[in-house]
Amino acid sequence: MKKKFDLIDLDCANCAAKMEDAVSKLPGVTAASVSFIQQKMTIEAADGVDFDALMKEVVKTCKKVEPDCEIVLK
């Protein structure tokens, strides 16, 4: 499953790279990419993963890496 999320106040490209790195390492995430230019995060998870629970982890991880950036959960 693949989902896309808007990001608010993602200020620096290096931070985007760091977020991408951290989120990719979460268990259950098969691929993640953060586009600084589009201010978007794309997350691909293995089938059968509880996406809502996973997103909670993602938000928590990103808060650690880049506290100013907010992920818009739809």
Next chain:
Amino acid sequence: MSKKQKKTLGRIVAAGVLFVAIIAVLAFVSVPGWGELALYLVPYFVIGGDILWKALRNIVHGQVFDENFLMALATVGAIVIGEYPEAVFVMLFYQVGEFFQSWAVGKSRASIAALMDIRPDSANVERDGEVTEVDPDEVAVGETIVIRPGERVPIDGVVLEGNSSLNTAALTGEALPRDVEPGGDVISGCVNLTGLLRVRTTKEFGESTVAKILDLVENSTAKKARKEQFITRFAKWYTPAVVIGAAALAVIPSLFDGAWSKWVYQALTFLVISCPCALVISVPLSFFGGIGAESRIGVLVKGSNYLEALAKAETIVFDKTGTLTRGVFNVTAIHPEKYTEAQLLETAALAESWSSHPIARSLRDAYNHDVDDSRVGNVAEIAGRGVKADVDGVTVYVGNEKLMADCGVDWHPCHKVGTTVHVAVEGEYLGHIVISDEVKPDAAEAIRALKTAGVKRTVMLTGDAPAVGEAVGKELGLDEVHAGLLPADKVDQVEKLLEKKSPGGILCFVGDGINDAPVLSRSDVGIAMGELGSDAAIEAADVVLMDDKPSKLAQAIAVARRTVAIANQNIVFALGVKAIILLMGVMGRANMWLGVFADVGVSVIAILNATRAMKTY
């Protein structure tokens, strides 16, 4: 300007005014050292308070080499060694740079977004005789939508009623409007110019051309160019390396000459330039701008990596039919041996009545009568040969020389250039029909433009007869022509050409997306020249030319080259300036003012340079 940007701007102005006021006051009034410190700390906290706070918070989270931390460390260090104005100025300039950087990036993001703003906001759907405005997502296949002049076509469909012309510029970059009438297809993303149209939808919004294109362009940044990957890897070790270098610079020379404060100051300069932001932003921004520029001329590039590859195009292989030629065949001669011309044509048209091949279509068009299905049976298509079918109870063979040789009839070639379709019945040769295709009006110019652009080898592959292939090749000025190929032979030819190219050179294959899938995927860059909105073309290729003009290819290569050049300039510029300042630091000649310029100043210049990539001329 966002709310956050406005707030930052306010703080910059406030801190700037305070800073200048303090310098002015200190020029006339003498205050003790601690008083001076206290005064300078006011603008320092106004401008840098949030950075100190973020730095602290990030350390708690285990993020050590973070740009906030580095700026905090550099300025606190400056205060400790008594360089108060320096500390305030560095912080101030850093914020000015960050502010400008965020503004410039925001602006270029917005203009790229505007470039691709083809998403329709709503659709006017006709339900129970009433027209209501709904989200395009809510319209089902087969519903009727109304498109007024000036509105964007929201969903692909067929015109039920109305005549109009459509502006396809957003999709194809083509200025000339396209006329539509009842029964014609309309493609989402075009703008209806003149008349009211009632359209029956043939696709859901998500499957419509406009949604597919947007999805494709949005995802294109996921496939990173090699340069982008290099930058990301580089950024990972650059910051720690510079910080370690700074520590060494603070300590090692000081042990020899004892000038601690001088070398600590030099080391702090190192810290100021240790963020790789200029590179990390400007290179992907250049590529994204380049992809935006390509889409504006009607060329969809599916990833930065393909844009990078396109810039290095060395060999370009074309499919003939539908790519360099119109793919519309006309019967130009009928040479019967036995029957009359009309009878020969009728037999051939009947035998080919089930085939979807362009040649079959042209035979049927020339025959121009309704085909009586009951007269045809046992149809078998023989790949690369032709068709075998029973017509009026007699087995008929319609196809090329190979088919004639296979069924052992005494055939002979035609003196006319074109595709010769031979016709035979059980052991007897009936004659042949000559069909020719027209070369596209811009094909010759397209080949010339590619040669001027430095493409070394242009090749055409075709399943057609050698005489036809060579005639077209000569007319267009191609370097090589390989004719008489089956689909599998085309893959072999491409593989041979791949071996011949120079290391690092790129082979592009250009086809019309039909029957080309294996070759498209085997070549370095597969380019489909899709009739506007053809699904097969959009899926199969790495690059899609949205209209059928081969001349777009040279333009696409030019945009790709400019994009790569801009990315290269940014890499060389940003690394060069940083390297020079690092070197000056090692020699004890750098200062923080320079350092701040090397960091944010370079970023801003690189971003502005990157925005050039999205321009089209």
